Amino acid sequence: MVDTTAAQDGRTGTGGTVVGAATQEIPPQWVQLSAVSSPPLGSPHLININQAALYRFDNDTASPSQSACNDDCAAQWPPVTIKQGGNIYLAGVSPQQIGAIQRQDGLIQITVGGWPVYRYAGDTKPGDLNGQGIGGTWFAIGPTGEKVTR
Template sequence: MDGSRMAHRRFLLALALVVGLSPAAQADVTMTIFNAGRYGPHLTDEGKHEYYLFTADQQGTSTQLPVSNCYDACAEVWPPVIADDGVKTDGPVDRSLIGRMERRDGSVQLTFNGWPLYRYVKKTGGGGAQTGRESELSGHGKQEFGGTWYLVSPEGMPVSEQ
């Protein structure tokens, strides 16, 4: 990609962040299961970017709607997985556990087993964001914004180290 096209892409990404669009927002979301060493099987997208749940959220049940408690500064570090359109699955993902919830801003967040789903964006020292695989796994077990963040098991529960 030439320099001007790369600069244009950076500008569009920066513009999306300024107007509040999350890099996690997608027309279609793909869910798959990745088996990574000490964490074992957990949910990811097709690019192996991990999905997380937040213990400060309210898990949805048959009688209670899910509730996200991650907004503002929290949602900058832990962007919700927004799924306005379809959800695709690849591999043995239990589709019956996939759901959606409406956030207070009207966007539609993906849920799994009633838990609202997020991604992790690690802030780097230079003020930028690091979103590669290494940084994403570093979000597992992190305690911030009033709860603990966990990778999501294929059953829709917090993953524990193996």
């Protein structure tokens, strides 16, 4: 992990991350997590290098960190994964909040404040927050893993 942005480390592109329903063929080499404030949410929430909103699931657990979203759920809510040994770049997020778990499918999923992190397949363009509040269990994730509700 590195407490700088990908750009500050000379990285360009996306590291292999994707947006929306696009299938991520292999885990990315690096991931950028940035805290931003954008309407309709007033509190800071996380986005990736593609400006895709990132989410947490209330049915997961943070202590111990465990994902309850697998199979069909993970197709709709793709986990934010990284290649073993890959770099996580941060902007507005403390390195102490970042971790990782091994999922049922063997992939390494990033956690923030212990909470597994996801994208939403229904977010098709940068800045979308279409997953916010779905089922009363999916919420934008804040810089310490908190759910952002407003």
